[in-house]
Amino acid sequence: MLKRRLVVFDFDGVIVDGMAEYWWSAWHSSCSLGAVLSDFSPDSVPETFRLLRPWVHYGWEMVLLAAELPRLDMQLWMTSYEEQQRRAMARRCWHPKQLQTTLEQIRQNAIRYNCMAWLALHRPFPGVIERLQSLDNEKTDWSILTTKSEAFATKLLENLGLKPWHLDGREAGEKPEVLRRLQSHRLLYALVEDRRATLETICSISGLKVINCLLARWGYLKPSDLIGLPLTIKPIDFKVFAKPLNEWP
Structure with a gap:
């Protein structure tokens, strides 16, 4: 590992x-x-x-x-x-x-x-590219797990000048399955996601509960998504996201 x-x-x-x-x-x-x-x-x-x-x-x-x-x-x-x-x-x-x-x-x-x-129809969220690029200074890799086609995600990442350690697109399977595979050979520090239902599913699966699940407050959230969050899911905003990993929730 x-x-x-x-x-x-x-x-x-x-x-x-x-x-x-x-x-x-x-x-x-x-x-x-x-x-x-x-x-x-x-x-x-x-x-x-x-x-x-x-x-x-x-x-x-x-x-x-x-x-x-x-x-x-x-x-x-x-x-x-x-x-x-x-x-x-x-x-x-x-x-x-x-x-x-x-x-x-x-x-x-x-x-x-x-x-x-x-x-040009896509724009990165403010400060996200710089934060991803700085993770290497913390001896940390990052990867992408998306329901978007791998080909389209690759094109967008290239345009943004971003090179993740790995990219798993829609073709790789459901997110819990992919996380299980990653967990078998990598030390997973956190998952940053903007879909509460996805995080709730991951937190409910034995073996995946150890993953730090973070809900991106800047993403596409429902009005109720930040209400009554379980303790296993922690919200993160831009200000905290920009801080060193040891200051994340």
Whole structure:
């Protein structure tokens, strides 16, 4: 086992704010599947889409959200997201693989024909790049664990000038599985994630409870995500994130 510590980071909502790209790609994907979004511009993120983004786990869900916007009841989706999602998918006769494939095709075409414009739709959160680069001074490695496709995450990391010790994309499997594999040969110091449900799942799994689970306050959080956090999940903000590791929660 390598002796250097490893900090594992989620990508979207922790390192990069890609809200403009999520909407742009979701708009084009849903339109290509027959959705009518003539009242919306792909270059301007609707507030409803922005507010519902914290409920999204996988990319295909954003395609459905975009398609549903003209008729969507935001409060209803916030209180019963999975049920509303299920009903919308059934009504449209869509399935997740179809939407995910369409989304990835839209992104691949964007990279192929106008890569710089696509990359410009993503922006790193303030100070995050510098903090990642400084981890080496603390004899600590860092890696990426994301539900984004590895190819897209690699392209974005290269554009940001970032070189993680390792990158695990959507193809690597569910996050708990990947963390188990990492834990078998690395000393995991912390996981920084902006999805509370993911952290709760990890904290509930025997063998993974030793991981320091940190909830990024700058990410895509639901209004209730910071309320009643279990002791095993600790919030972290930019100010604390910039400090040495031994001053983290």
